[in-house]
Amino acid sequence: MRPANGQVRVWDVLVRVLHLAFIAGVTAAWFTRHSAGRWHEWIGYAVLVALCMRLIWGFAGPVSARFVGFVRNPQSTLLYLRQLLRGQAPRYVGHNPLGGWMIVWLLTLLAVISLSGWLSTTDRYWGVAWVMNLHLWATWALLASIPIHIAGAVHASRKFRENLIASMLHGRKRGARGTDVDVPW
Amino acid sequence: MNLFRYCILGLALITSAPAFASGLATCDSGDKATWQATSVLEKQLTEKGWSVRRIKEDGGCYEVYALDEKGARVEAYFHPVTLAAVPIKDQH
Numbered sequence: 001m002r003p004a005n006g007q008v009r010v011w012d013v014l015v016r017v018l019h020l021a022f023i024a025g026v027t028a029a030w031f032t033r034h035s036a037g038r039w040h041e042w043i044g045y046a047v048l049v050a051l052c053m054r055l056i057w058g059f060a061g062p063v064s065a066r067f068v069g070f071v072r073n074p075q076s077t078l079l080y081l082r083q084l085l086r087g088q089a090p091r092y093v094g095h096n097p098l099g100g101w102m103i104v105w106l107l108t109l110l111a112v113i114s115l116s117g118w119l120s121t122t123d124r125y126w127g128v129a130w131v132m133n134l135h136l137w138a139t140w141a142l143l144a145s146i147p148i149h150i151a152g153a154v155h156a157s158r159k160f161r162e163n164l165i166a167s168m169l170h171g172r173k174r175g176a177r178g179t180d181v182d183v184p185w
Numbered sequence: 186m187n188l189f190r191y192c193i194l195g196l197a198l199i200t201s202a203p204a205f206a207s208g209l210a211t212c213d214s215g216d217k218a219t220w221q222a223t224s225v226l227e228k229q230l231t232e233k234g235w236s237v238r239r240i241k242e243d244g245g246c247y248e249v250y251a252l253d254e255k256g257a258r259v260e261a262y263f264h265p266v267t268l269a270a271v272p273i274k275d276q277h
Contacts, residue, residue, distance in 0.1 A: 034207040126249020126258045127238030147195070 011171040015065045021050040064183045070100035091160045093176050094183040112138040118168040195224045210262040212246035220265040
């Protein structure tokens with residue numbers, strides 16, 4: 001668990017690879033949304049597979065990847081929000097409560113988008129307006145949420161003088177110190 | 186909060202007007218007052234044996250989602266004044 005100089009490996013390889021897969025999948029799906037051929041559909045199926053793996057990992061993976069390890073109850077989340085607004089939010093070695101809920105939200109949107117997309121290619125739901133609109137509106141919601149997700153990571157990186165984006169690539173973070181909230185290993 | 190501003194700007198660029206037309210086909214169809222009603226198109230297609238699911242506008246054309254006479258899914262474009270079929274890039 002402790003590679004070197006107080007660093008801990010927080011994000012395992014599957015969490016990191018699936019995160020990259022979502023980035024690549026969403027980007028590729030966006031740019032093929034009106035393309036000829038079935039690229040958009042195959043990208044959607046790939047995202048759906050990655051999503052299923054992430055959900056399984058959220059129950060069977062290491063603690064830092066597990067939903068019970070980072071999804072907090074509403075009271076703790078509100079408390080964290082208040083601390084954040086006062087500039088007194090503690091550092092979390094895993095996801096902070098708002099970050100945890102953002103992940104749940106992003107995964108939900110990915111599920112809605114990929115399932116409604118698949119549904120709209122079936123004979124039964126072909127051309128059905130609500131399915132197509134759900135696909136569109138969930139996509140706009142995802143597009144609006146991604147900058148907030150990134151802004152949260154950048155904000156926490158600045159506040160605690162660490163590079164969370166790099167951590168999501170190599171998996172390591174500074175271990176818990178002082179008032180930091182550790183991952184419930 | 187510079188990052189936030191860049192995000193808003195990026196989002197504004199992505200969502201700017203042309204993004205809403207799919208670009209699959211465009212029709213030079215002029216004033217909407219001259220367009221035929223979608224019900225006329227629907228009737229024509231139904232008589233051909235199509236089961237029309239949805240007709241909406243895209244790029245000045247009528248965009249139709251239907252099952253054709255063989256039960257295959259089709260997405261087809263029609264000129265809203267002449268109701269002539271407008272070819273699109275092969276989708277599937």
